[in-house]
Amino acid sequence: MRKYFSFLIFPLVAIIFLCGCGDDKTFENLKNLYDSFRQVYVVEDKNIFFSDELLSNSLVISYPEEINNAINNVSPSTDIQKCYVAIGYQQKILDYIFNYYEKNQDNFYKIISSKDYDKNEMNNLYGSLESLKNQLNTFKSSYSMFCDATIDGVSNIMEFNLFSYSYDLNQVIEKSFDFIYKFINMNTKYCISDYEKINATTLQYRIDKTYVDIAYIIYLQNFKAFNYSVGSKGICDLSSVVENSNEFVLVEDLQTIKSLSSFISTNIIDNSSSNYQLAIDLVNNYLYSQEVFDQRIKNFKLIYNEQNIYTITQYKFGNINGVDYDSFLSALTPTEKSNVMALSEFESNYYNKLLETFSLVIE
């Protein structure tokens, strides 16, 4: 009996060992994966998902001219036209995310090779990029359907397709955030020297990170909040997005990416300048609100993921007939209410404070 048992146990142990011992990924593996990730959808020498030649590492989705015009329509009037513009905002979010990678990747690969980095962190970063690549592969069919439906022009199909496409684009955005935040962590930890010191270089790193943070909050509040399911199919309720997400906020917050202002960069290096103190004060305020934001956002994400955000958002924007937001809140238990309030508190207190101080150090 023992003999039979030993015959059985050896292969079992071997399988367990094999499962536990995957190859550790290196920065070179990561770089190679990024290169193949960029080639996910190339048609006749045209890179569909990495279409900007100047920003070759950024996920910039190209569309046929007809769709491109709809997305960039500056004065949309019908609901459908507005939904296309919202797709444009989703691309803006991707721009903010990949702006960080675009600006930092050279330095990252140069420095990380000489660092004794944590293997688990690199494996996780690699895993998140792999997952993003897979998501982008799945997204190809959604992209084709969206283009075909728009060009064929059957309005009710178009609308459903728009919602479905927007949802699938949200999945790509979600994975992109997962990747970029891991990248930011490693980059900050291993590749940026004197991160705590105030100078033009470190401030620029922080500014690029803030753009990712802004994009993240906009995504959660204005796009992910409108995700829901119809049967097994995910939908992003774009008509609610354009009706209820404060378009002003979207337009204001998703402006063109800016850099550290020259006022700050010139005055922080010269402590004899009359504007030195003012520049330092502005920088200190910005850095402090960023640090507070970074501390609180973990908690915000935790609460956000626990709540039924779609329902809360519907009440918030008065989309549920007969029940206003205050009545909805008063029907909750104090504990439930405190969680919902914490979400809006985060937005009004920490996010807005970050935006306010951030706007004073960029141009």
Place this chain on the structure above:
Amino acid sequence: MKFWIKIVVALSVIVVLGFGVWAFFFKEKNEVVAYNKTSELVDYKESLGLKQKLNDLQSYDYIGDDVSNVIDDSTSTKKDILNIREIMLSPTIIITYDEGGNVTCYFDSYIIIEDYLDNAILYVLPYLKNIKTDNNLLKNLKNNVNEYIDDLKEFDTAIDILNECQKNIEGTEIEFEVLLGNYNSLRIKYKQLLNDGANLLNSILDCIRNNYGFLKFDTNFALIDSFARSLQVSSDVDEKREPFFSHDLHLVIDKLNKLNNNSLIFNEEFDEYSFLTNYNNLINKFEGEYDKALSKHNLEKKQMADNQNLSDIKQDAQKYLVVVLNVLGY
């Protein structure tokens, strides 16, 4: 017989092992204990309907069922009852005067302070989610929750007894003395409730700070932290000194109000960044010094804010304390 003993022993072993396995797998994780315990308390308090009972008592200023039979200030007993009712239930700010008619203190009633306490607990509650905190702090929090629950039960019973008494008396002096005894008892329990509430809020904040390592305060968090510390002092002192410390507590409440109404609480000399960085240093490095300062009389705090009388405070903490006291309005 031996066979049955074996069976019983075997079954006992199975039950004990089964219980051990169950406890191992279903034991509440440490990370969720603080949040769950405090949430249960908050929802339990709501279920008692204390707020409604206190609001009812606020308008129940007569005896029996006769609305016109209002408790007046015609005797010293009735005066004392009115005085306690004011301290506990006044919807507006209470002002005290010295013999010359000058204002000595202005402060909030217990019911108003309790409202701020409830809101503060609700504000910080979500930050207890999934926290990793020191076991002693967690134990302290659990003890404070249990004490607060006991207080709530006692306070609830005391309100019922008082209501019953006030409803059934006809107005003799002896009856009013009994009623005064009930009001006194309720006031003591209410004060204890506030004191244990402050302990609870402080222990929640301790857990949150411990979880972050070095909590970066924002203005709201800093004022809530100051509120908890000031309330702990004001609800701990004797009745004679209580108005002065409640007056100091009101300074924090006033700042919280201003913050909620977007009114200015900072100025050029003491701006928000300077307040927060000094507050961070004071709490994260010299926490005991801040509590020491808060336990001083109002006049001493004013002197400290003016850079005087700081000898009791550690030298390195003094500069931080001065800024914080100035922003709080001393």
